[in-house]
C-alpha cells in the first residue's frame with residue numbers, strides 16, 4: 001500500500017499565541033489537501049489556541065517536545081498526557097536543536113519515544129548528520145546508531161505507525177538543501193535499517209520525512225523520490241509557502 005505523504009511544519013520558537021491563531025487562519029484555505037496529512041508542530045504555549053483554531057480543518061496539531069515522566073516535580077516540562085488532553089496527535093522527538101542546545105541524548109530520547117507511544121501520540125523522531133560527519137563519510141553509520149538507540153524496545157507495530165524525519169544538520173535553516181538524490185539515499189538507508197531491525201513490512205510502512213530548507217521551490221522534487229514520504233518544514237512553514245509545499249503536485 002502506498003504511504004500517505006505527511007507534511008509537517010515545525011514552528012520552533014516562533015509565534016505568540018495570538019500570532020499563531022492569525023497564521024492558522026491565514027493558511028487555512030491554502031493547506032487544504034486530503035491526499036496528504038498536514039501537521040503544525042507548535043510551541044507549547046500555542047498548542048491550546050492552535051488546536052481550537054484548527055478544529056474542523058484537515059490540520060492536526062503536534063508538539064515540538066515533551067518529557068517522559070508521567071507527572072511530578074519536573075519544573076518547566078510538559079507530559080505526554082497533557083499533550084493528549086489538549087488535543088495533540090504528534091510529537092517531535094530528538095530534533096537536532098534539542099540534541100545540541102539542550103544536550104538530549106539517545107537514552108533520554110528512547111524514553112520519550114516509549115512514553116509517546118504509551119500515551120497514544122505519534123512520534124516524529126528526528127535524526128541526521130553534521131557537515132563534519134558527512135565529509136568524513138560516516139553519515140549512515142551515525143544515523144543507524146541514532147535510530148537503533150532511539151528505537152530500542154519499540155515494537156514493529158509501533159514503528160509502522162510512526163514518522164522518522166531525516167534532517168541533515170547542515171541543511172537546517174541554512175538555505176542549503178540536500179539534493180533530492182542525497183536525501184533519497186539517506187531516507188532509503190533509514191528504511192533499510194528499519195528492515196534489518198524489524199522486517200520488510202515494517203520498513204515499507206514507516207513514513208520517512210526529509211527536513212532542511214524545504215521550500216515551495218524544491219518540495220516537489222524531494223517529494224517525488226520513492227523513499228521520501230513527506231517534509232518537516234521549518235522556516236517555510238511560517239508563511240504562505242507552506243500551502244504550496246502541501247499542494248506540491
Ligand SMILES: O=C(CO)COP(=O)(O)O
Nearest residue numbers: 010172173212213234235
Ligand atoms: O529543522 C527543520 C524542521 O524541523 C528544518 O528547518 P528549515 O526548514 O528552516 O531549514
